[in-house]
Amino acid sequence: MARGDDVVTLRDGETLQVTDSSVRGRALHRLLHRRRRTLSKQFERDQPFSVSRFLLAVFSYSLLVSDPDNVITVGPYAYPLLHLRWNDTAVTPPDATVPYWPYKYDSTSMTMRAVAELLAVPNWSSCVLWRTPADACNEPAGLPLATVFRMIDIVSHGRQDQDVVVFTRVRDCASAGDGTCRQAYMWLRLLLLFAGVLYARVHWERQGSVRKMLLATLRTFFLIPSQVVTYGSVFPILCYVSAHSIDVSAVYEFVAHHFSTPLGQYHFKLGEVVELGAVSMRSMWVMAAFCHLVVAISTRRSWTPENGVIGIPEFFITLVAASTIFAHSHHFVAGLAHRGGRRGSVHAASGVHARRRLRGRARLPQQTVLVGLTIDIQFLLSSFVAVAVAIGGFELLRRLALTFLRHKLVIVSRTLVPYSASSLWLTNALVISWHGTIVTRVVERAVSSTAAPKLAMLHPEIESLIYLVNVAVLTDPLTFLRSRVLGGGFVGLYQSRRSDRCFLLPYRLGSDSSADAHIDLSDFDLLGVFDTKEVYWWDLLQCG
Numbered sequence: 401m402a403r404g405d406d407v408v409t410l411r412d413g414e415t416l417q418v419t420d421s422s423v424r425g426r427a428l429h430r431l432l433h434r435r436r437r438t439l440s441k442q443f444e445r446d447q448p449f450s451v452s453r454f455l456l457a458v459f460s461y462s463l464l465v466s467d468p469d470n471v472i473t474v475g476p477y478a479y480p481l482l483h484l485r486w487n488d489t490a491v492t493p494p495d496a497t498v499p500y501w502p503y504k505y506d507s508t509s510m511t512m513r514a515v516a517e518l519l520a521v522p523n524w525s526s527c528v529l530w531r532t533p534a535d536a537c538n539e540p541a542g543l544p545l546a547t548v549f550r551m552i553d554i555v556s557h558g559r560q561d562q563d564v565v566v567f568t569r570v571r572d573c574a575s576a577g578d579g580t581c582r583q584a585y586m587w588l589r590l591l592l593l594f595a596g597v598l599y600a601r602v603h604w605e606r607q608g609s610v611r612k613m614l615l616a617t618l619r620t621f622f623l624i625p626s627q628v629v630t631y632g633s634v635f636p637i638l639c640y641v642s643a644h645s646i647d648v649s650a651v652y653e654f655v656a657h658h659f660s661t662p663l664g665q666y667h668f669k670l671g672e673v674v675e676l677g678a679v680s681m682r683s684m685w686v687m688a689a690f691c692h693l694v695v696a697i698s699t700r701r702s703w704t705p706e707n708g709v710i711g712i713p714e715f716f717i718t719l720v721a722a723s724t725i726f727a728h729s730h731h732f733v734a735g736l737a738h739r740g741g742r743r744g745s746v747h748a749a750s751g752v753h754a755r756r757r758l759r760g761r762a763r764l765p766q767q768t769v770l771v772g773l774t775i776d777i778q779f780l781l782s783s784f785v786a787v788a789v790a791i792g793g794f795e796l797l798r799r800l801a802l803t804f805l806r807h808k809l810v811i812v813s814r815t816l817v818p819y820s821a822s823s824l825w826l827t828n829a830l831v832i833s834w835h836g837t838i839v840t841r842v843v844e845r846a847v848s849s850t851a852a853p854k855l856a857m858l859h860p861e862i863e864s865l866i867y868l869v870n871v872a873v874l875t876d877p878l879t880f881l882r883s884r885v886l887g888g889g890f891v892g893l894y895q896s897r898r899s900d901r902c903f904l905l906p907y908r909l910g911s912d913s914s915a916d917a918h919i920d921l922s923d924f925d926l927l928g929v930f931d932t933k934e935v936y937w938w939d940l941l942q943c944g
Contacts, residue, residue, distance in 0.1 A: 449619055449622070449623065450623075453622065453626075454622045456626060457622050457625075457626035460627065461590065461626060461629075463678075464586055464630055465583070465586060465587060465590070467678060496545045497541060497543055497544055497545065498543050498545065498548060499542055499543070500527070500528070500542065500543050503528050503543060503551075504527070504530070509528075513528065513529055516529065516551075517529055521551075523547075523550040523551055525537075525547050525551065527539070527543075528543070528551075585633070585636045585639070586630075586633075586636055588877050589629065589633060589636075589875070589876060589877060590629070592875040592876075592877060593621065593624070593629060593871075593872070594617070594621055596871050596874070596880075596937070597621050598613075598617045599937055599938070600620075600871060600937060600938045600941055601616045601620060620871075624868060624872045625832065625834060627714040627715065627832040628829075628830065628832045628834060631688045631717065631831055631832050632828075632830065632831065632872070632873065633877075633878075634828065635877075635878060637685055637688050637689050637692065638689065640682065641685050641686055641689045644683070644685060644686065644773070648682075648773045651679055651680065651682070654676075654679055655676065655679075655680065658676055680724060681718070681721050681722065681724060681725065683721050683724040683776040684718060684721030686773070686776060686780065687717050687721055687780055688717055691711075691712055691717070691831045692831050694710075695709060695827060695831050696826075696827070698710055699827040699828070703827075705818065705819050705821050705822070707814070708816050708817060709814065709815050709817050709827050709828075709830045710812055710813075710814055711812070711814070711830055711831050711832055711833035711834075712811065712812060712831070712832060712833060713810060713813060713832075713833055713837050714832060714833070714838075716787075716811065716838055717832075719838065720780060720787060721783075722783075723779045723780065723782065723783035723786075724776050724779045787811070788811065791809040794809050795808060795809070807839055807840065808839075808840055809838060809839060809840075810838065810840050813833040813835070813840075814833070815830045815833050815834040816862070817869065817944075818866040818870065818943065818944020819906060819909055819943075820870060820905075820906055820944035821944070823889065823908060823909070824870075824879075824883055824891075824906060824932065825870075825873040825876070825879050825883075826873075829872075829873040829876065829879075830869070830873070834865075834869065863942075866942065866944050867941050867942060870942075870943060870944065871941050883932045883933065883940070884932065884933050884937075886933070887931045887932060887934075889906070889932040890907040890908070890931060891904050891906055891929070891930050891940070891943055892904075892905055892906070892907040892909075892926055892927075892928070892929050892930075893926070893927040893930065894926055894927065895924060895925045895927055896923060896924055897925060902927070903924070904935075904942050904943040904944075905943065906943070906944075907929050909921070
């Protein structure tokens with residue numbers, strides 16, 4: 401498709417005359433003005449406000465825009481390093497002590513204790529070797545330094561000159577500017593959505609007060625499902641999946657660091673637990689990317705808007721991704737299991753066997769990076785299978801007791817979409833079903849809810865839904881840039897010969913014989929063709 405100063409040339413060679421865009425935009429605006437006033441009255445009646453959806457939207461948006469940026473520091477942690485000196489000048493106080501933790505409870509002390517016990521070293525404290533009850537050792541008072549030095553001296557191998565090499569690492573870690581690409585995009589996404597709704601409602605409520613206009617804007621804003629906004633944009637999801645694929649192995653270190661508490665005492669802090677849960681559930685972006693791929697493939701060939709867009713219910717991704725928390729919970733269980741730090745047994749191991757075991761567990765660099773992602777995918781698949789089995793069992797139970805169970809569980813549902821789908825915006829923007837929920841009430845219908853009615857017989861409620869869907873997906877930053885700034889998409893104004901009603905539709909539906917939509921425009925007259933960027937915003941929202 402190419403465009404000159406006065407002529408637009410389509411792919412099939414057809415040319416269209418283009419006049420001044422402002423004049424054409426005002427003409428289209430006048431033609432749709434009457435229908436727009438009717439739609440504004442029907443919108444308030446056909447789209448009821450839901451308090452539960454409002455509360456869920458506030459909660460979802462709060463988590464979305466406040467997702468934490470975490471910097472994982474790699475050791476030493478659990479306790480600080482100690483610099484001990486023992487000399488005749490008694491610089492160190494005689495009653496100085498050190499915590500029992502690094503010599504009795506820390507996992508790195510197991511080797512030292514095992515060697516000391518195997519060789520029957522007399523100077524090692526019986527409290528450290530778990531031979532004396534903790535109450536008798538007075539562990540809160542600490543381990544005397546004199547005992548520590550006797551323990552160290554007994555395992556020394558004499559005096560000799562050695563070269564000491566010290567590696568010093570100086571770091572200045574700052575999280576500013578790290579990993580903010582997606583966050584900036586999602587902030588822009590929400591701001592454009594609010595601005596798009598406000599701009600449209602200002603035109604509708606031009607005669608009302610500012611308070612009425614703001615209330616109408618907020619009401620419309622929260623009518624849009626928050627999960628559609630959260631998971632409908634491909635770009636931020638790809639950013640998060642790329643980042644998660646790189647540092648997913650470090651997530652396990654982050655969880656292990658959280659539960660590797662000094663002195664064996666775990667201090668519960670709500671903020672840290674919420675942050676830990678947010679990090680552990682970042683596999684949900686992997687699930688979202690997979691769902692986007694499935695929707696894109698399913699709507700690529702032999703698809704029509706009349707068929708609707710397959711999607712998953714709200715919060716289904718969260719339900720499935722929650723299983724990855726259990727993938728990290730073994731750190732906590734292992735931490736509880738090793739709190740005692742007792743030595744099980746000490747025996748000599750064959751060096752050849754040890755080398756063979758180490759070599760068998762070695763991984764390539766790319767395997768080390770992706771091992772965490774592999775674990776996440778395994779848990780996601782297991783969780784998905786478990787949910788599918790649970791839904792299948794519930795459906796069987798519902799069929800056996802139909803009079804008692806009036807609800808069903810669903811994994812996939814379809815969303816009725818306008819004709820602007822795949823023309824003005826990508827179909828996978830509705831990867832989350834607009835009306836679908838995991839628990840759905842069984843409703844007997846005479847006809848399928850996914851079959852699109854004929855264009856001239858659109859119900860006012862469907863027209864209100866078209867307006868909401870368009871305002872939700874057209875305010876995506878990349879979609880908005882393509883349709884409102886760059887242009888290049890064309891819409892046609894069609895008038896019905898029977899009712900004289902005007903409809904704004906993608907132009908390729910009536911001009912391109914290869915278009916997938918099965919729509920009959922033989923009873924319609926084409927009044928004009930417009931570029932999407934010259935159409936008024938509130939008029940473009942009625943396209944479809």
